[in-house]
Amino acid sequence: MAEIPDLTSQEVAHFMDLALEEARKAEAIGEVPIGAVLVKDGQVIARGSNRREIDQEASSHAELLAINEANQTLKTWRLENTALFVTLEPCLMCAGAIINARIPLVYYGAKDAKAGAVSSLYHVFDDDRLNHQVKTYVGIKADESKSLLKNFFQNIRAQQKLRKQLRKVENLSENQGENS
Amino acid sequence: MAEIPDLTSQEVAHFMDLALEEARKAEAIGEVPIGAVLVKDGQVIARGSNRREIDQEASSHAELLAINEANQTLKTWRLENTALFVTLEPCLMCAGAIINARIPLVYYGAKDAKAGAVSSLYHVFDDDRLNHQVKTYVGIKADESKSLLKNFFQNIRAQQKLRKQLRKVENLSENQGENS
Numbered sequence: 001m002a003e004i005p006d007l008t009s010q011e012v013a014h015f016m017d018l019a020l021e022e023a024r025k026a027e028a029i030g031e032v033p034i035g036a037v038l039v040k041d042g043q044v045i046a047r048g049s050n051r052r053e054i055d056q057e058a059s060s061h062a063e064l065l066a067i068n069e070a071n072q073t074l075k076t077w078r079l080e081n082t083a084l085f086v087t088l089e090p091c092l093m094c095a096g097a098i099i100n101a102r103i104p105l106v107y108y109g110a111k112d113a114k115a116g117a118v119s120s121l122y123h124v125f126d127d128d129r130l131n132h133q134v135k136t137y138v139g140i141k142a143d144e145s146k147s148l149l150k151n152f153f154q155n156i157r158a159q160q161k162l163r164k165q166l167r168k169v170e171n172l173s174e175n176q177g178e179n180s
Numbered sequence: 181m182a183e184i185p186d187l188t189s190q191e192v193a194h195f196m197d198l199a200l201e202e203a204r205k206a207e208a209i210g211e212v213p214i215g216a217v218l219v220k221d222g223q224v225i226a227r228g229s230n231r232r233e234i235d236q237e238a239s240s241h242a243e244l245l246a247i248n249e250a251n252q253t254l255k256t257w258r259l260e261n262t263a264l265f266v267t268l269e270p271c272l273m274c275a276g277a278i279i280n281a282r283i284p285l286v287y288y289g290a291k292d293a294k295a296g297a298v299s300s301l302y303h304v305f306d307d308d309r310l311n312h313q314v315k316t317y318v319g320i321k322a323d324e325s326k327s328l329l330k331n332f333f334q335n336i337r338a339q340q341k342l343r344k345q346l347r348k349v350e351n352l353s354e355n356q357g358e359n360s
Contacts, residue, residue, distance in 0.1 A: 058247055058257040058281035059239070067238055077238040092304055093280050096273025096297070101238035114311065117276070121309055122302070124272055128299055131294065 003081045004104045004135055005039065012085075013111055015039050016141045019085040019109070022049040022062060029054055033148040034061040036086040038070045038079065038103075045082070046070035046178040062086060063094035067101050079103045089116035089138075095124045099132045107137045109145035147148055183261045184218065184284045184315055189195035192265075192287060195219050196321045199265040199289070202229040202242060203328055209234055213328040216266040218250045218259065218283075225262070226250035242266060243274035247281050259283045268326040269296035269318075275304045279312045287317045289325035 007015075015037055022035025026049040038046040048065030063086050071077050083105040085097060090108065095117040098106060106125065108118065116144070117124050118136055125134035187195075195217055196240060202215025207231040218226040228245030232301065243266050251257050263285040264278060270288065275297040286305065288298065297304050298316055305314035 017222075046262055052257055055251075056255055056257050057251045058259070059244060059251075059277050060257075061280075064239060071237045071239075077232055077240075079238070091276055091280065092297070092310075093273055093276025096271055096276050098237050100241075100271065100273050114309075117272070121307070129294075129299070130272075146266050 001145070005041075005081060005083045007039075007042075007083060011042065012140060015044070015083070015085045016087075016107060016109065018044060018047070019062075019087050020141060020144055020148070021046050023145065026050040026062070027148065027152055033152050034062045034086070034088045036066045036084060038082055038084050040070075040074075040079075042080045042162040045073055059093065059112045061091065061094050063090055064097050067097050067103075077101060078171055083107065085140070087141075088112050089111045089118050089120060091115045092122065092124070095122070098134060099124065099130060102132050103134060105135050107140045110140065110142045110149065124149070131137070185261060185263045186192055187219075187222075187263060191222065192317070192320060195224070195263070195265045196267075196287060196289065197223060198227070199242075199267050200321060200324055200328070201225050203267045203325065206230040207243070207328065214266070216244045216246045216264060218246045218262055218264050220250075220254075220259075220262045222232045231246045234327055237339050239273065240272050241271065243270055244277050247277050247283075251281070257281060262288065265320070267321075268329070269293050269298050269300060269353075271295045272297040272302065272304070275302070276316060279304065279310060282312050283314060284316050288324045289320055290329065291318065 011066040018037045019035045023033040027033035031050045031053055034050040036048045037044050046066040046069035048062040050062045051060040070079055079101040082103055084103050085107045089112040111120050113120050119138055125136050198217045199215045203213040207213035207338045211233055214230040216228045217224050226246040228242040230242045231240040250259055259281045262283055264283050265287045267289040269292040291300050293300050299318055305316050335348035
């Protein structure tokens with residue numbers, strides 16, 4: 001069995017706060033606010049915030065970016081004895097990457113009913129047919145994560161509504177111009 | 181429904197040959213021989229061969245590298261109207277990345293009983309709870325892919341056996357040196 005980091009509840013809260021900080025960085029550049037940090041020996045060794053739109057890369061999810069950074073920093077694909085903190089339940093791709101990187105411990109915030117592969121749609125971290133299992137804690141500062149996501153999507157919808165109204169007014173004045 | 185490329189059986193065989201060529205490139209640098217190509221409008225737009233050990237990156241699988249390259253070339257994370265050819269059944273990470281990139285069509289060679297997420301352990305491409313499904317053809321030139329993998333692992337085991345024998349002989353001559 002791989003060694004699993006032992007963290008106090010204070011440390012867990014602290015590292016999830018740092019993951020939420022990464023989520024806010026995503027939000028600040030117009031990305032869906034999701035963030036992650038990877039921890040080893042009580043230190044943050046890598047960070048990731050969702051950059052799918054700005055990078056135009058399907059794999060630029062917070063978790064995958066943090067895993068890539070940690071692989072580069074530690075010069076190994078094996079992230080044994082690390083813990084990943086992420087604000088939203090990982091999707092299939094990220095859950096698969098966590099397994100491939102042999103991360104033994106994951107703390108996540110809100111559940112993702114539409115794409116979550118850890119406790120919503122799938123339970124891949126408990127699958128003993130795979131060559132690695134992941135100890136998981138769910139719901140860490142979930143309300144903060146949910147609230148970030150809710151505000152982000154409300155804002156997007158408000159923008160869409162205003163743009164639609166603007167187009168109507170623009171069309172109206174164009175038509176008036178043509179008729180005058 | 182996303183547009184799905186329409187390929188002739190000759191094209192399918194040709195593109196899988198190119199994926200097998202990528203697998204041989206992996207083998208040539210000591211990596212597990214797995215290769216992939218991504219095709220759009222009858223042209224290869226990206227290639228990938230497994231580079232996990234040489235990159236020391238958990239995500240350096242053939243499929244993910246091809247997807248990243250295609251995202252960069254086309255400047256979009258949406259790989260609509262493309263087809264992915266890969267010599268081995270995708271793992272959870274790569275299958276998830278294929279879904280995230282909205283690839284509509286996948287042809288793969290050999291099944292992966294230990295980690296395959298498409299028809300062995302999971303069937304994620306048919307999951308209608310997810311926001312994207314993938315049309316899949318299994319077993320394209322599977323024997324060539326299996327044979328590459330089999331030879332690779334036989335070679336690894338042969339090397340391990342010879343190294344063990346060498347160590348024994350080295351220890352023997354060291355001990356003889358000490359006793360003389």
